[in-house]
Amino acid sequence: MVAASVRDVAAHAGVSVGTVSNVLNHPEKVLPETVTRVRGSIRTLGFIRNDAARQLRAGRSKTIGLVVMDIRNPFFTDIARGAENRAADAALAILLGDSDQSSSREGAYLDLFEEQRIHGVLVSPVGDITPRLEKLRERGIPAVLVDRSSADGTFSSVSVDDFAGGQMAVEHLISAGRKRIAFLACSFDMRQVTDRFAGARAAVASHPGVTLEVIEVESLTVIAGRIAGQQLVERPVGDRPDGIFAVNDLIAMGVLQALVMRREVRVPGDIALVGYDDIDFASAAVVPLTSIRRPGALIGQTAVNILLEEAADPALAPRQVVFQPELVVRESTL
């Protein structure tokens, strides 16, 4: 059985294809009894719109693309969720891609989106994709940066003040009496990371006698954090930091695990620990984790809002929305 088309419905209901289309899209323009008759035919024939044809005619899809850096980081699923809920209100779907921190996968998704003449793109970029986004914009596809502010302000963005976040984290460690602080991170080419680092440095700079050490980890994952933690434990006692600021909660949880596993290091006794993002699991960690909260769902939702406005009016000036992070104190620094 071939799927029924508007033509079949029109024939069955004894009207023209134009009328069927109007029933579907502008029912107020059609005589009520015609509407019911056509709707009846639609039901009996099991007609379902062919979205490809509709898009072809419309020139634009009803889908928003979202490319995140790491789908396994709950912070990004929070963003996705926020975006999805807001998009659903506007009868748009979200096409979610995980770039897995690879520029090439990121590019592949953007290519795909371009072929789809997607409604708009949300992206938490890995590399510098401004030129790529310019190309999309030329095609009439708006883009909003998520979790990163636009370097030159040519694109709208929704982000968090990571400098403030980093500063907040380290100030908190210092106010808890910590002097030898370590910053655990990787991907120092990522703005998010450098901003947090800059914030951390600023905090240290205003407190003489406090030092900041940088420890590079493999990746932004629990496993990588665990490895870093093991290396810390292997250091001679006097050589260990007494406060750690991890660039995200995944790493923080990994470190925490490694520290606590061998009983010789106490958290927060010997080492206090601050994470970043305040993912749901942070409060359920071995030692409940102090963290810098970022409003993931709100970010996703806001990004979709901006995207929709820009899609409606491409001449709109780019906007930079910056949310303030919030310190959530738990046992890991008490």
Added chain:
Amino acid sequence: MVAASVRDVAAHAGVSVGTVSNVLNHPEKVLPETVTRVRGSIRTLGFIRNDAARQLRAGRSKTIGLVVMDIRNPFFTDIARGAENRAADAALAILLGDSDQSSSREGAYLDLFEEQRIHGVLVSPVGDITPRLEKLRERGIPAVLVDRSSADGTFSSVSVDDFAGGQMAVEHLISAGRKRIAFLACSFDMRQVTDRFAGARAAVASHPGVTLEVIEVESLTVIAGRIAGQQLVERPVGDRPDGIFAVNDLIAMGVLQALVMRREVRVPGDIALVGYDDIDFASAAVVPLTSIRRPGALIGQTAVNILLEEAADPALAPRQVVFQPELVVRESTL
């Protein structure tokens, strides 16, 4: 600037539209020098295929739909990741939807997919969607159930032996000397839940003197688990279970948090705890969590494989792949 079409490319390169299309899809049928010339024009004009037009002609999209029950449960992001990686190999994208355990949202996604004439559907169903999937099948859209076996075997599925998992979990609690076991769950209309419960009952049945209590929680989330845990703590000591089997790790982590928060209950001393799924965070919990591991990524990957085979040959008999779960023992039951 309007986007260039095949027609523009054809004019620029001095060939017909058919040739341009052949360069795109069957370059071996075109003279090499023509190919380079056309490719040159494609580049200079910045031509990008219009996927909607292509799909309209092809009658089918290059996208696979995936509907999960809860995107914030890492188990499902693992599935998504496995599926995505496998799909990328086949040059297909994944359209990810979160039904949020709502049948209506689930249905909305399936409707969307049907309009898109999607290549195939993977779904971890909330309600009974067999009739809905039959409809899709009639339209030539194959579906594979994920994390649930097909009730009547009319659809392929990739799942885990949840009876065995439940049994394993409770046997383990019993062998750790626990006598008063509680099963924490909700959504008893879900097959996954009832199977685990049945497994738990079977384990209890074969050990006289061991009791099984069912405690219903609000939802399958950390928060719901925390609430249940608080209620447990408020019980008089003798009335508390000494072993808990939580239907998933999110709930287990919530319970764990609540139990450990007030220092009166020790885990595993007073209450041993087993979760389900073995999400990444389970090992990083307050007390590292014993759990029943399910191979999420593998499930996603396998589901895509089956889907692709069925898409290629719709006459293929449905297949039920069942993976065996695995007990991962950690401190919460030691």
Added chain:
DNA sequence: GCGATTTCTTGAAACGATTCAGAATCGAGT
């Protein structure tokens, strides 16, 4: 009763890529 409106409906013309039967060209074989 008649033109002017308003209300519904019609059907052909897009949208842009793919396909496929047939045209054009060239060599080889007889």
Added chain:
DNA sequence: ACTCGATTCTGAATCGTTTCAAGAAATCGC
């Protein structure tokens, strides 16, 4: 010289929807 086959290219037809100018019918005012 002519046929046959292979290779390459052509361009009209097609997919299914939406749009829109124009037609038909009903309603209104006077």
